[in-house]
Amino acid sequence: MGPYVKYLCAAASVGLFAGFKTISKRRKVLNHPPIIDIPISDIFNNPREAYEKALKDHGPVIAVRRKGLLEFIVDEGLCQTVLTSDQSFSFEEAMAKILNLRPYVSFFWSFFREIDDLVQNGINPRLSSILEQICPVFCRSAGRAVGEKTIDMFEHAHVSIAEAMIVLIFGEVVFLWLLIFELMGLQGYVTERGIEVVTDVATDIAGLTGMYSNSSFLGRHFPTIWATLTWVKVTCTSILAFFRFIGPQVWKQLRSRRWVAGEEKPATVLEYMAYKHATNGTIGFTSFLWIMSMLLGLIFASVHQTASVVVWVFFEVAMRPEYLKALREELHHNVDPVTNDLDPSNIGEAIQKAAFLDSFIREVMRTKGDTLTTCRMTAADIELGGHLVYPLATRVHLNPTHHPNPTVFRPERWQGDNARPAVMSSASYISFGLGRWACPGRILAVSEIKMIVWSLLVKATPRLEGNKYRIVDPLNITSVPPQGELILEPFSFSA
Numbered sequence: 001m002g003p004y005v006k007y008l009c010a011a012a013s014v015g016l017f018a019g020f021k022t023i024s025k026r027r028k029v030l031n032h033p034p035i036i037d038i039p040i041s042d043i044f045n046n047p048r049e050a051y052e053k054a055l056k057d058h059g060p061v062i063a064v065r066r067k068g069l070l071e072f073i074v075d076e077g078l079c080q081t082v083l084t085s086d087q088s089f090s091f092e093e094a095m096a097k098i099l100n101l102r103p104y105v106s107f108f109w110s111f112f113r114e115i116d117d118l119v120q121n122g123i124n125p126r127l128s129s130i131l132e133q134i135c136p137v138f139c140r141s142a143g144r145a146v147g148e149k150t151i152d153m154f155e156h157a158h159v160s161i162a163e164a165m166i167v168l169i170f171g172e173v174v175f176l177w178l179l180i181f182e183l184m185g186l187q188g189y190v191t192e193r194g195i196e197v198v199t200d201v202a203t204d205i206a207g208l209t210g211m212y213s214n215s216s217f218l219g220r221h222f223p224t225i226w227a228t229l230t231w232v233k234v235t236c237t238s239i240l241a242f243f244r245f246i247g248p249q250v251w252k253q254l255r256s257r258r259w260v261a262g263e264e265k266p267a268t269v270l271e272y273m274a275y276k277h278a279t280n281g282t283i284g285f286t287s288f289l290w291i292m293s294m295l296l297g298l299i300f301a302s303v304h305q306t307a308s309v310v311v312w313v314f315f316e317v318a319m320r321p322e323y324l325k326a327l328r329e330e331l332h333h334n335v336d337p338v339t340n341d342l343d344p345s346n347i348g349e350a351i352q353k354a355a356f357l358d359s360f361i362r363e364v365m366r367t368k369g370d371t372l373t374t375c376r377m378t379a380a381d382i383e384l385g386g387h388l389v390y391p392l393a394t395r396v397h398l399n400p401t402h403h404p405n406p407t408v409f410r411p412e413r414w415q416g417d418n419a420r421p422a423v424m425s426s427a428s429y430i431s432f433g434l435g436r437w438a439c440p441g442r443i444l445a446v447s448e449i450k451m452i453v454w455s456l457l458v459k460a461t462p463r464l465e466g467n468k469y470r471i472v473d474p475l476n477i478t479s480v481p482p483q484g485e486l487i488l489e490p491f492s493f494s495a
């Protein structure tokens with residue numbers, strides 16, 4: 001082949017490549033969802049109206065810029081496809097992006113699978129005994145709260161759930177420590193510090209998802225700088241404190257004995273992980289670090305969000321006294337006549353039977369106004385490659401086709417022929433997500449919410465000052481709780 005032919009071939013291939021690129025680029029532009037310019041103030045202050053209008057005018061898929069990213073928002077008709085087609089829409093990639101940890105995405109692959117396994121196999125099969133263990137935590141907290149004139153409901157729920165998670169992770173041994181520390185006069189410090197470390201780490205990691213960036217100038221206008229600074233801050237403060245305070249206790253338990261899988265049934269979350277990660281019966285330092293990361297992930301997934309939803313549910317109970325009678329009737333069967341408090345024995349079965357409270361919770365979760373909560377990242381489709389995709393939750397939850405009179409609060413709609421428990425996901429109810437990655441902790445979450453509501457209702461009647469609450473962040477309804485002044489008026493079944 002002469003040199004000219006070579007040059008000709010090279011030129012032809014460059015031409016072909018350029019032509020192909022132009023065609024595919026044109027295709028890309030043609031297939032690209034319309035980019036809609038929604039003013040940032042509308043996104044943060046009226047997300048439901050802003051996105052719904054844009055979808056109505058340009059849907060069913062639109063692209064909208066927010067905090068430096070071009071995000072795709074889809075209408076209710078595409079919700080199921082986006083949340084359940086794992087090959088095309090990746091949950092792990094989306095989480096890594098949202099948490100600003102894209103470089104570690106392969107780490108995340110196994111991380112999320114491991115946490116999923118931990119909840120599905122380390123928590124859910126032992127749920128009824130876990131609920132018996134943690135019920136007294138909620139009863140004690142409620143006893144303290146009712147003594148106060150007004151309570152910070154989020155603080156109450158956050159602290160109670162953090163303490164419950166410590167019991168769930170460490171089991172009965174926690175009580176042994178507390179007994180020893182009590183004898184040494186240190187119990188108050190140890191319990192409070194442990195809870196503080198857990199609540200701080202839960203809040204800070206939840207903050208990494210960007211929920212507080214909405215209210216910060218840096219977060220809105222320089223998201224990358226905000227993310228980097230927040231990561232550095234969280235690592236040097238709450239994550240470091242978690243390793244310093246919880247780390248030695250975890251290490252001590254993990255090294256206290258041999259862990260041969262199948263020899264005994266694990267009785268705590270920590271034991272479950274120890275059996276799973278031990279090599280030749282022992283836990284080395286790398287496995288210890290991995291287990292600590294799992295605990296961080298578990299606390300992040302389980303504490304903050306549940307506490308926030310508790311506030312939503314309890315505020316709605318306070319705002320709707322017409323439902324108190326039905327809620328209390330259900331609760332009355334499970335009150336110990338001697339202590340006049342919840343009976344922890346068999347609490348699992350009791351809350352499972354609490355159908356009205358369950359419907360109430362489901363109705364709160366449906367109507368509270370979630371917008372961009374569940375998310376995936378496009379994986380296979382090159383046209384949409386590398387973008388976060390959100391189904392607009394209000395189009396799902398407040399859709400008249402699925403929910404007649406959608407904005408009317410009516411827990412009864414989830415009873416009778418249409419009975420659906422609060423934990424049951426579907427294409428018309430995505431509060432706990434949908435598909436392979438639907439929240440594995442939702443039974444624990446709803447059980448905790450029920451126990452917190454019951455433990456307060458057994459002792460008090462809630463009222464909100466001015467009969468109102470304030471939505472703080474309409475774009476982050478589930479992770480940023482509403483604010484209101486809650487008053488607990490003493491109540492007793494025996495009176």
Ligand code: HEM
Nearest residue numbers: 116301302305306309374431432433434437438439441445
């Ligand atoms: C009311 C409280 C809660 C709400 C509203 C909630 C909601 C969600 C949602 C929307 C997702 C994403 C699902 C998807 O994209 O399809 C999720 C994932 C997850 N949730 Fe929850 N969750 C709650 C409590 C909990 C609790 C208590 C735990 C742990 C015990 C937990 C563990 C997880 C985990 C590990 C994931 C990652 C997905 C997976 O592993 O399959 N969540 N949650």
